[in-house]
Amino acid sequence: MITSVSNQQMKYVKELLNKSKQRKREKCFVAEGIRMVAETPADRLVKIYVSESFYKNPPELRGLELSKALIVDDQVFRQISDTQTPQGIMAVVRQQENCLEDILKQPDALLLFLENIQDPGNLGTMMRTAEGAGVTGIIMSRDTVDIYNPKTIRATMGSLYRMPFVYADDFCEAIGQAKAQGIRLYAAHLKGRNNYDGEDYRQPSGFLIGNEGNGLTKEAADSATDYIRIPMGGQLESLNASVAAAVLMYEANRQRRKEY
Amino acid sequence: MITSVSNQQMKYVKELLNKSKQRKREKCFVAEGIRMVAETPADRLVKIYVSESFYKNPPELRGLELSKALIVDDQVFRQISDTQTPQGIMAVVRQQENCLEDILKQPDALLLFLENIQDPGNLGTMMRTAEGAGVTGIIMSRDTVDIYNPKTIRATMGSLYRMPFVYADDFCEAIGQAKAQGIRLYAAHLKGRNNYDGEDYRQPSGFLIGNEGNGLTKEAADSATDYIRIPMGGQLESLNASVAAAVLMYEANRQRRKEY
Structure with missing residues (x-):
């Protein structure tokens, strides 16, 4: 379980959330919330993070595959999240533009x-x-x-x-x-x-x-x-x-x- | 000139901005920005506050009457304001509902x-x-x-x-x-x-x-x-x-x- 906001991955997620430049460089972004993560095409998913509480009591939702999700301490998750009342799940996703x-x-x-x-x-x-x-x-x-x-x-x-x-x-x-x-x-x-x-x-x-x-x-x-x-x-x-x-x-x- | 956020009037304005309850009790609200203040019907204007810089260099705008405006220190004005880049003018205005x-x-x-x-x-x-x-x-x-x-x-x-x-x-x-x-x-x-x-x-x-x-x-x-x-x-x-x-x-x- 990730227990610190200084964890490298958490720092990375936070930067993707806050900095457009970082998103452009990495060609990735962060999708937050149950529905956004569930709707993410599988081939674009890089990594899923869930809060401890979410992991212990996940909602049943088609498309939500948590077997490879990384667990994050609730407190840390709240601090990283961009929302005031986080649902407890976010994912790093590859960008994809059309031509x-x-x-x-x-x-x-x-x-x-x-x-x-x-x-x-x-x-x-x-x-x-x-x-x-x-x-x-x-x-x-x-x-x-x-x-x-x-x-x-x-x-x-x-x-x-x-x-x-x-x-x-x-x-x-x-x-x-x-x-x-x-x-x-x-x-x-x-x-x-x-x-x-x-x-x-x-x-x-x-x-x-x-x-x-x-x-x-x-x-x-x-x-x-x-x-x-x-x-x-x-x-x-x-x-x-x-x-x-x-x-x-x-x-x-x-x-x-x-x-x- | 008002030079402190603890000034009674400033406290009052801040409460009107932040608290719906206070607005309901006082039957007043705060209008911010040049256009909103200029468009306020004269009979509903309670008081106008302008920042020092605004007062020294006011824009010419029909309907904007500053002779009775109270001047507020720039720093204080910024702290009271609800906007990130305040225009330097706000007014306490009487509410008016239709029936x-x-x-x-x-x-x-x-x-x-x-x-x-x-x-x-x-x-x-x-x-x-x-x-x-x-x-x-x-x-x-x-x-x-x-x-x-x-x-x-x-x-x-x-x-x-x-x-x-x-x-x-x-x-x-x-x-x-x-x-x-x-x-x-x-x-x-x-x-x-x-x-x-x-x-x-x-x-x-x-x-x-x-x-x-x-x-x-x-x-x-x-x-x-x-x-x-x-x-x-x-x-x-x-x-x-x-x-x-x-x-x-x-x-x-x-x-x-x-x-x-």
Whole structure:
């Protein structure tokens, strides 16, 4: 049993939880909680850690294989964990990105292009909503927050393992590639002339969503096929980024559902 | 100038920021940041506090009246503030709720009934989206998180001052009252038979949104006119509560926009 936070493995886990740089170097991340660990594909699992109490009284859950799990003292587990009330299980998992070409060539593409999203919760929530709405892939700019941030992972509710995604080295070039393949890309923009629900998303299409405070860069917005806007009543100046993305994705979902 | 965190007024502000009980007793709350303070209706302002640096170099902004502001040492201000990088201005503001009857009798009602929402950010985001979508009022169950929680206030982006809302003493009774006035209420529910976009929201209507983890109580869901569901692809079991609310509110907005 691991009984100290200075244990090498515990230090390693803590660094993976706290440091994006370390995650990038190791190409690994930490998945916390029963469901996240149970949903982790077996071939990507590096190591499972459980607290002593968890080990003594594990829940029955399909996909949860504890025979190789390492046991950690409850106190130590609590100190390492990123959550306030840890469930007593976490795993080191190998990262896995898709490649842009594979994402772009999917039939009936419905894409989300995210530029410089900074709030980990927003990013995770967008990925979760994307799965629900039938989005086929997410392309992120390099300056978007790390998808393997513990807060992001929690907010994805497992979509992280199911939604194809990639960080594009050159965001605007990726937009160009998508358009070259016939995918129509709509920039959510306060200057949009057309309401979002006036467009036809039954064809291959995608949405460009910008940074929470500043929106899309001019370069990215100008690369889009067209600007669209979400009408807003009252004196509101903008919607929360993950809310705006949700409204757009579910409008596409609504149109596609009705017709097919 | 106030130079100590033990100053009586500073203690009072800190308590208002941290304790829901204290806010309820005093019927006041703290608004932080330039925009929130500038948007505060003059008749509800109790007192404005600014940091020394802010006072020496105040931004020009309509509605910002600093002649009666009290100056607080920068260090002290930082310690009191609820934000990591305080803008240097906060105000004690009188609470103001609407009454249920006034909310229900508005023409073309579009209501949001929130039961036991626990995440302050979710609640604030829902209020912000509600203003954008043209919602006419929000009714909350007593066990919903305090709308005057600093995190909630921040997430409302000023909608707090513009969106009518009330905490209902008896949530299900409030649902009954609304229905008695001819308002159709739809419970967002995983067991809903009809997709949310199959209903007509151009008539007076409203949505019932439940707790993040547990959804609506059976009692509340059964009080609704009908269940509706948001279709979800993939293996997703639910959407984030504020995302679900946004999808519903903007579907109502879309329908009402098209027709009127």
